[in-house]
Amino acid sequence: MSSVRRAAGLARSLLVYHAIPGRQRRLRRLYRRFVAPGDLVFDLGAHVGNRTRAFRALDCRVVALEPQPDCARVLRAIFRGARNVTVVESAVGKTAGRVQLTINERHPTLSTAADAWLEERRRDPRFANIRWNRAVTVASTTLDDLIDRFGQPAFVKIDVEGGEPAVLAGLGTPLAGLSFEYLPGALSSVRACVERLAALGRYVYNWSPGESFELAGPAWLTGEQLESALSTAGTGRSGDVYARLETEPERR
16 A cells, blocks of 8 residues: 555656646746856755756756655656756755655655654644655765765755755855745744854845745845744745845846
8 A cells, every 4th residue: 555655646746746837937937046057056855856857957957865765766767867967865954874754655745854843744733634654764964065075056945844954054154045945834944044044144035935936025135024024924835935145146
């Protein structure tokens, strides 16, 4: 039964993230604001590769990190022969080593290595029908180690289901641009990410709710303004926070 759930979960992810008309076009339009052809990009929590696909279409060099063995196999199959995509089967966190990954086989995009995030979601009524039914031990690396191995990225996309603060805790140098996922009921995670980035450089912020792939704010915000905006947005939807160094010009 587990193998059937896993296959069904992967099929659902492939349909949702690759088959919806217009999704790739909107992603490319958004990411053009942060990257240019030839740029190096890290896709952390690549899942089934829709963001990697968009970055590749923009002629970026992509390092795609994915800890789930099934999803990593899908990524290697999708990007087999792609010279500008490197798939690394690993989690990313504060330290390198091994971590336990708790997997939702029906909804693999919700798999996580963040125990506190997992316990909060289990208490969240919005996740009442979600079940995490499998655990595996996987390799984990850090952003600093990835930079040492592959070079300084122009942009880093982070979507690791509650592990975003831990990912940034493993970073010792400022990044020109990045994004990280947020949940409306977990803004303490946003605060932790903003505080870590403030220790590295002067960042400004914007956000993209849901799957809109558009920046919601008319202007870039301070970290304090971002948290206020997210707490009053009232959409109830998760999304992505976008951050760039204040000294970095925004591409149009």
